[in-house]
Structures are given as structure tokens and as C-alpha cells.
Amino acid sequence: MINKEPDPTFLSLNAIQAIMQSPRYIINLAALRHNLELLRDLKQEASCHIVLALKGFALWKCFPLISEYLDGCCASGLWEAKLSHDKMGLHTLTYSPAYKDSELKDLLEISHHLDFNSPSQWLRYRETVTSHPRFQSGKLKCGIRINPEHSTGSTPIYDPCASGSRLGTTAEQLKHLDLNGITGFHFHTLCEQYTHDLASTLEAIDDKFGDYLRHPEITWLNMGGGHWITKPDYDRAHLIELIKATQQRYQLQEIWLEPGEAIAIHSGVLEANVVDIVHNAGHQIAILDVSATCHMPVSTCGLPVTGLEVGGEPYFGAAVSLERMCCRALSRSEGIFAAASVGSDCEILSRELGSAISIG
């Protein structure tokens, strides 16, 4: 008798084709788990909380794994807060440069921290928030994002402390603000940085905001993201020291960190195909089936890429422009790998973008 049941050990042709389709993200779960283990150990040693910044990594199929180790997500608006709530189900720390009336109702239902960027936003929504049952029962806490005006990074577009920044309330602006209802402060000033930058930021914060932080009403501090915690050369012992010292300095109940990149770094690839190569005015232009706006971190968008190099050498013997693709945020997210099958010989490139593909 012929067994018509499909053999479960073999994938059908359709299934194989579906798996082989690009573009796709391929996540190495062991590598992701390795990062998460480092973060969990740090959390335990420093007695702090760590959440995943969704703007850095939002592949929600990985959330069951992440939720074994971390405390939830940091959301930069309503849709990320919904993703956190629906797919992670732990803490949701929401911060946006501004909220709209239409978003607030839902945010009040699903956020655990709601951080306000400016005095005007806080004053606009204070009454609504503080009268909400979740605020009154202590499930929802409100914070202010502070701007210590202390720049430590080397890339101005990523510097929230740059002159003219829209991000955070300065000490001068805070002087006149009624903080009744605010129980915590939030700062985010780092980007791919090490502990000495955090240390100098904490000193600037003490200078400008230390008196507020010593106030018994302020019980938590969110130190934002940008901590390169899982990089091999990151001084995690120093971070633990800084967290403990800050907690003691202000007698805080909770310290939160919200890294994005540190969670997913070195844990996956974005695979794309070169669909065509066109030539114009001496340029070779590779048309890829990925786009910066759809598949890559937000900071990729709008930044020009003029050349592709593989392993430090120009690819195809000459620079190739990548249309619909830009490496800026890819080189920022060093852990993301690129895989591109090229032309008829289907050569696979699978290298760390940070070192293998650079902007010409």
C-alpha cells in the first residue's frame, strides 16, 4: 500500500522555496540568547531592570525568548507600545517627543511608565493621567525626560544634547515646573557608547538635576539606551558600579536601562538578493530587493550610499551603488549580517556589515 501522508521529516518544495525567499532576517537564536544572558547577569548583579528598545529590534517572533531574560520593552509611541503589550506582555515604558490626544487613552491602558518630553506636554496631560485608575493604583508611573546638555557622542545627528535639540527638558525649564505626579526621570544621551561616557553624563546630571533626584518623590531613574553592553570590550563591571552608586546616591527604588542594539547585536543577518545591476555614467548600480525604509533601522533612511565594499575591497572590481539600500544604520548595527546572492553564480555574501560593507 502506498502511504500518501507526506513524510514530516522532508520539507515540501513549496516550503523550501518559501524559506529561501528574500528579503529575510535570519536570527541566530544561540547568539541572541548569549546577549540576553549577559544582560540578565548584569541585571541581577546591579539590581536594575532592563527592557528592549523596540526601535532597535522589533522581531516579535523572538519575544518569547527575550521575555525569559528581560523586563519588557521601551516604546517610542502608541504602535510600539501595542506591540510590547500584545507580544511581550511585560513592562511597557513609553516615551515619545510628543503625544496626541487620540493616542493618550490607549497609552494609559497599556503603559507602565509614561515619560513626557517637555513641560508643556506634562502640563497638558497631567490632569488626565493622574486621574486615571491605573495611575491611582500605582500601575502607571509618570516621568520627565531630562536633557543634561552634556554631549558625549561623536555623531551630531545622534546627539540629543546638541544645541537646539527637541529632546528632553533642560534644568532651566524644569525650575518652573510643577512636578506633582512625576515619580521618575528619564535620560537618553548615549549611542553606541562606553561607561566613561555614562559616568561623565551622570556627573552632569548630578550637577543639574541632583536636587530633584534626592527628593523622596523621585523613586526611579531610566538611563535610556546607547549602552554597548554586550560588546566584548564593554566594561560591564564598571556599569554595575555606576548603577549601584547612582541608586545609593539618590536612594532610588529602581534603575532602568533600555538598550536596543545591545540586545540584538551579532545575532542575525538581513538577507537580500541583487535583482539587477544597471550601468549609468560609469556607475554600476545594484538593485536589491530590500529597502531602507522597509527593512532597516530608521536611521538608515535618507542617508546616501555611494559604494559597496566587501572585506575592505571594492566589490565587482569597482564600487557598486546600492539603490533602495543604504548601509548607514547597518554599519551602526554592526551585528547585522548581509547576505546577498549575486547574479547567476549565486555567490553568498555573509559577513558583518560593520566590517564587510562600508560606505564609499
Ligand SMILES: Cc1ncc(COP(=O)(O)O)c(C=O)c1O
Ligand atoms: C529614548 C531611547 N531609548 C532607547 C534607545 C535605544 O538605543 P540603542 O539602540 O542605541 O541602545 C533609543 C534609540 O534611539 C532612544 O531614542
